[in-house]
Amino acid sequence: MLEQQLLNALTLGSVYALFALGFTLVFGVLAVINLSHGALFMVGSYAALAMVTKLQAPLWLALLGAMLVCGTLGLLIDVLVLKPLRLRNAPHLIPMIATIGVSIMLTTTAQGLFGAEAMRFPEGTLPAGEFIIGDVHVRALEIAIVAIAFVLMAVMFTILKRTQLGRALRAISESPKAAWLLGIPVEKLFHATSFVAAALGGVAGVLIALDFNAITPGMGQPMLHKGIAVIILGGMGDIRGALIGGLFLGFAEVISKAYLSSQMGDAVAFGLLFLILLVRPAGLFGRRLERKA
Numbered sequence: 203m204l205e206q207q208l209l210n211a212l213t214l215g216s217v218y219a220l221f222a223l224g225f226t227l228v229f230g231v232l233a234v235i236n237l238s239h240g241a242l243f244m245v246g247s248y249a250a251l252a253m254v255t256k257l258q259a260p261l262w263l264a265l266l267g268a269m270l271v272c273g274t275l276g277l278l279i280d281v282l283v284l285k286p287l288r289l290r291n292a293p294h295l296i297p298m299i300a301t302i303g304v305s306i307m308l309t310t311t312a313q314g315l316f317g318a319e320a321m322r323f324p325e326g327t328l329p330a331g332e333f334i335i336g337d338v339h340v341r342a343l344e345i346a347i348v349a350i351a352f353v354l355m356a357v358m359f360t361i362l363k364r365t366q367l368g369r370a371l372r373a374i375s376e377s378p379k380a381a382w383l384l385g386i387p388v389e390k391l392f393h394a395t396s397f398v399a400a401a402l403g404g405v406a407g408v409l410i411a412l413d414f415n416a417i418t419p420g421m422g423q424p425m426l427h428k429g430i431a432v433i434i435l436g437g438m439g440d441i442r443g444a445l446i447g448g449l450f451l452g453f454a455e456v457i458s459k460a461y462l463s464s465q466m467g468d469a470v471a472f473g474l475l476f477l478i479l480l481v482r483p484a485g486l487f488g489r490r491l492e493r494k495a
Contacts, residue, residue, distance in 0.1 A: 205338045207460045208453075213344045215452020216351035217409045221425060222432035222444040223355055224402035230375045230439030231395045233294070238279060238301040239403050240426025241308035244419060246272045246404025247411035248312055254327055261327055261412075265350075268408050269401040276400020279304055280393055288392075305422070313419040320416045328412060347409045354405065355445060358398075362441060371395065375439065435475050437485030446486055451475070 221243060228236045246268040253264040283300050331342035362368035373381040374388055382388045410425070411417045432451055436443015451471050458470035479485070 203337055205336070207456055209338060209340060209344065210460075211453040211456035212449070213347050213413060213452075214456055215449035216348050217406050217413070217448075218428055218432055218452050219445045219448025220351040220354060220409070221403055221406035222429045222436070222448045223358060223441060224399035224406070225429045226433040226436070226439055226441060226444045227358075227395060227399045227402070229433065230441075231371050232280075232284065232392055233375075234284060234297045234301075235294075235430075236279070236284075236301050236396075236399070237298055237426065238304040238308065239399070239429060240422030240424075241305040242272045242275060242400045242403040242422070243407035243410075243425050244312060244417075244422035245275060245308060246407030247417045247421065248316060248321075249404065250408040250411070251321060251323060251417055254323060261329075265405065265408055268404045272404025272407075273397040273401035275308075276396045276398075276403075277393055279400070280396035284396070285389070285392070305426075309419050309422065316417075316419065318419060320418045322415050322417070323412065328415065343412060347413055350405070350409060354402065358402070359441060367391075431472060431475055433485075435478060435485055437487035440485070440487040443485055443487040 221239075225236070225239050228234055228239070249271040250261075250264040250268040253259040253267045254261065259267065279301070283304060284297055287297050287300065329342040329346050333340040333342075362371060370381065370386045371391060373384065373386060374391060378388050406425075407422070410421075428451055432447035433439075433444060434447075435450065436445070436447035454471035454474050455467040459467035462470060
């Protein structure tokens with residue numbers, strides 16, 4: 203039924219958009235494609251699972267804990283990996299290669315700690331309850347996932363567009379050197395951006411793990427591919443594009459699986475993305491950016 207599939211698509215697309223928002227935030231401010239973002243997504247799901255199973259924490263506290271763990275990891279990646287490369291004016295390809303190494307390290311560490319088999323949240327952890335609206339079955343979990351994703355995206359959008367902090371970040375995205383000359387603490391905001399972006403990735407990991415109730419060490423890699431696709435589709439560094447692109451990819455994937463083939467979801471979604479980029483190579487909201495300093 204179409205209405206049911208649209209609800210499923212909204213749930214999945216909102217998580218894609220949240221993941222891509224953190225991804226595009228790092229690119230927009232630091233001018234780096236952080237290829238460890240998928241691994242941070244995976245770490246968030248394991249962190250929440252560990253808090254629920256080992257510490258008997260409620261789910262809301264596990265979600266906050268996952269944000270803190272992933273945010274701290276993102277900060278460490280920026281301080282220990284990206285900052286030294288910035289100071290050496292390394293070419294753009296070098297941070298990408300370095301973050302691939304970080305991703306492999308995090309993935310293999312998770313596999314060593316938790317094993318390669320899929321793990322699940324204990325019974326009773328997930329929000330129970332279901333509402334029936336017409337012929338559509340709406341799970342309480344789906345409502346929670348969509349609400350959390352959209353609230354976090356709305357908060358980020360408001361901060362970036364309507365606050366002094368947001369104006370400072372936009373200035374850095376245009377020219378870090380000019381922003382520094384204006385007295386903006388560029389390095390501190392680089393660190394803050396890395397923390398927040400990683401925290402958003404961790405939340406997305408928890409939400410997708412709750413939706414599918416399966417956690418594996420390799421779950422971050424497919425999400426990384428989709429995150430890259432979303433930010434290219436929406437326009438590199440544009441947060442509106444992350445939202446629209448994430449929802450588009452979620453809807454395309456779910457609808458194609460429902461009405462074409464369960465094996466064709468990614469093929470159709472990425473095929474449509476390719477066709478859109480033929481018309482708009484810079485993405486839906488993209489524009490050519492040139493750093494002048």
